[in-house]
Amino acid sequence: MTTFSMIVIIFLIGASIAVSVIRNLLGAIIVFMVYSLTMAVLWQQLNAPDLAITEAAVGAGITTLLFVFTLRRVGGGGK
Amino acid sequence: MNNIQREAERSDILTEVGKLIIPFIQVFAVYVIFNGHLSPGGGFAGGTILGASMILHRLIFGWDNLISRLTYERVMKWMCASLLIYGALKGYSFLTGGMHWEVWDIPLGTPGKLLSGGFILPLNIAVGIIVSITVYVFFKLFYEGTI
Numbered sequence: 001m002t003t004f005s006m007i008v009i010i011f012l013i014g015a016s017i018a019v020s021v022i023r024n025l026l027g028a029i030i031v032f033m034v035y036s037l038t039m040a041v042l043w044q045q046l047n048a049p050d051l052a053i054t055e056a057a058v059g060a061g062i063t064t065l066l067f068v069f070t071l072r073r074v075g076g077g078g079k
Numbered sequence: 080m081n082n083i084q085r086e087a088e089r090s091d092i093l094t095e096v097g098k099l100i101i102p103f104i105q106v107f108a109v110y111v112i113f114n115g116h117l118s119p120g121g122g123f124a125g126g127t128i129l130g131a132s133m134i135l136h137r138l139i140f141g142w143d144n145l146i147s148r149l150t151y152e153r154v155m156k157w158m159c160a161s162l163l164i165y166g167a168l169k170g171y172s173f174l175t176g177g178m179h180w181e182v183w184d185i186p187l188g189t190p191g192k193l194l195s196g197g198f199i200l201p202l203n204i205a206v207g208i209i210v211s212i213t214v215y216v217f218f219k220l221f222y223e224g225t226i
Contacts, residue, residue, distance in 0.1 A: 049119035053111065057127040062214055065134065069221040 008042050025071055033064040097139035104132040112207040116196035122206025129207065130214025137218070149215070158212045165205040172198050 015035040022028040036059030043052035108128035115121030133149075175182055188195035219225070 050121065050124065053120055053124040054127065057124055057131060061131045062127060062134075062217070066217065066221050069218075073221070 002045070005042065005045050008038055008045070012038055012042070026068070029064060029067045029071065032067070033060050036060045036063070093139050097135065101132055101136055101139075104135070105129060108132060108207075108211075112203055113193065113200070115203040116199040117191070117193070122203040123210050125203075126207035126210025127214055129211035130218070133211065133215045134218045137215075154212050154216065158209055161205040161208040165202060165209070168198050168201055168205075 012035060015031055015038065019028050019032050019035065022031060036055060039059065040052045040056040043049070043055055108125045110125075111120035111128060112122060112125030115125065174180070175184065185197050187197055194200070
């Protein structure tokens with residue numbers, strides 16, 4: 001396990017705690033997107049580029065989009 | 080519908096960047112689907128990228144020629160055809176492989192080239208179509224409430 005991977009894992013732990021702590025819902029979604037993108041980098045570091053592509057497309061792209069649209073539909077943004 | 084039309088305000092920066100970048104995203108998605116048996120990627124990842132490009136197109140350009148052609152009936156026709164092709168090919172592969180039948184098999188091609196890997200390439204194409212349409216339908220359900 002290289003130093004870079006350790007730094008990324010510590011960042012992931014911090015981000016996952018921050019998602020559940022942050023009160024602003026839009027901010028939580030964006031932190032979750034950053035978590036997914038960092039997770040894609042970590043998959044690439046762990047020699048799984050297939051999973052990295054899927055994580056970057058689904059986790060950072062589609063899921064965030066659906067979360068944002070759901071937030072807009074329920075009117076929870078900006079609080 | 081009127082609400083949606085009003086939301087899609089034309090922004091010059093978005094329109095120009097979208098014109099520039101969406102073809103590259105779609106070409107990359109097709110590359111990922113077609114090289115699924117040779118390099119990282121495959122039907123699911125490429126289909127997701129293709130669906131994301133369709134979502135981006137829908138968000139930037141609103142209702143124009145390309146997206147308005149993706150009606151519910153046409154999309155479901157494509158999806159059902161892909162599912163049937165997937166089921167037929169995979170069922171044939173399972174049956175002949177599991178029972179050790181010496182019947183016709185798809186030509187294997189040369190290893191390392193695009194036409195190789197037997198059934199993997201058509202199965203990847205079918206999965207790519209299914210996943211891209213599923214992602215687009217999810218987006219429409221969340222964005223407009225209807226398909």
